[in-house]
Amino acid sequence: DADVTQTPRNRITKTGKRIMLECSQTKGHDRMYWYRQDPGLGLRLIYYSFDVKDINKGEISDGYSVSRQAQAKFSLSLESAIPNQTALYFCATSDLGLRYEQFFGPGTRLTVL
Amino acid sequence: ILNVEQSPQSLHVQEGDSTNFTCSFPSSNFYALHWYRWETAKSPEALFVMTLNGDEKKKGRISATLNTKEGYSYLYIKGSQPEDSATYLCAQGNNNDMRFGAGTRLTVKP
Numbered sequence: 001d002a003d004v005t006q007t008p009r010n011r012i013t014k015t016g017k018r019i020m021l022e023c024s025q026t027k028g029h030d031r032m033y034w035y036r037q038d039p040g041l042g043l044r045l046i047y048y049s050f051d052v053k054d055i056n057k058g059e060i061s062d063g064y065s066v067s068r069q070a071q072a073k074f075s076l077s078l079e080s081a082i083p084n085q086t087a088l089y090f091c092a093t094s095d096l097g098l099r100y101e102q103f104f105g106p107g108t109r110l111t112v113l
Numbered sequence: 114i115l116n117v118e119q120s121p122q123s124l125h126v127q128e129g130d131s132t133n134f135t136c137s138f139p140s141s142n143f144y145a146l147h148w149y150r151w152e153t154a155k156s157p158e159a160l161f162v163m164t165l166n167g168d169e170k171k172k173g174r175i176s177a178t179l180n181t182k183e184g185y186s187y188l189y190i191k192g193s194q195p196e197d198s199a200t201y202l203c204a205q206g207n208n209n210d211m212r213f214g215a216g217t218r219l220t221v222k223p
Contacts, residue, residue: 004156033211035213040215041215042117042202042204042212042213042214042215042216043157043202043204043213044213045210045211045212048211056209058210058211059210059212090156090157097206098144098145098147098206098207098210098211099144099145099162099164099206100162101147101159101162102147102149102159102211103159104156104157104158105156106155106156107156
């Protein structure tokens with residue numbers, strides 16, 4: 001079984017809808033991250049969490065919110081989706097800090113019409 | 114952290130060729146440099162994490178070097194194979210942020 005899972009894997013939604021992307025991990029890592037990837041751009045950090053009580057904004061947090069329900073679960077929400085949020089979204093985990101490799105989930109491809 | 118730049122954007126080589134790509138990053142406030150390999154329809158997978166100036170890491174035919182003073186890292190692939198075809202991402206981390214380059218897309222022709 002995969003160590004980092006994401007649901008759904010693909011989602012098509014309409015402008016203005018609320019949508020939640022979920023991430024679960026079995027690696028026992030405290031640190032979890034949400035990224036988005038757009039063609040021609042690198043992965044960009046949306047939010048990250050160092051433990052259940054810790055939430056931090058990344059480079060591009062506007063229009064997104066997150067919830068760390070447990071050590072193993074980190075959800076990303078789009079309160080009112082817009083077309084320029086169409087992207088590939090990755091969840092990742094790491095042990096301790098950014099001097100340790102990150103483990104990525106399979107990605108969620110989101111299309112906002 | 115300012116932009117992380119990777120060059121070239123894409124590269125086509127023949128099987129057996131050796132190749133290398135560059136990752137440039139702001140040298141101030143350096144914390145860590147990551148390399149990831151990303152195959153189409155899969156998740157990025159870590160190759161190396163380097164933290165010290167002069168670090169050199171090797172995994173099979175792939176190796177990487179790091180120069181934190183001038184702000185660059187090189188990734189080398191010796192004797193490229195078709196299965197090396199992927200996008201190679203580098204990322205600079207500090208304690209609170211992680212910035213990725215756009216990647217170098219490598220295609221190895223049999």
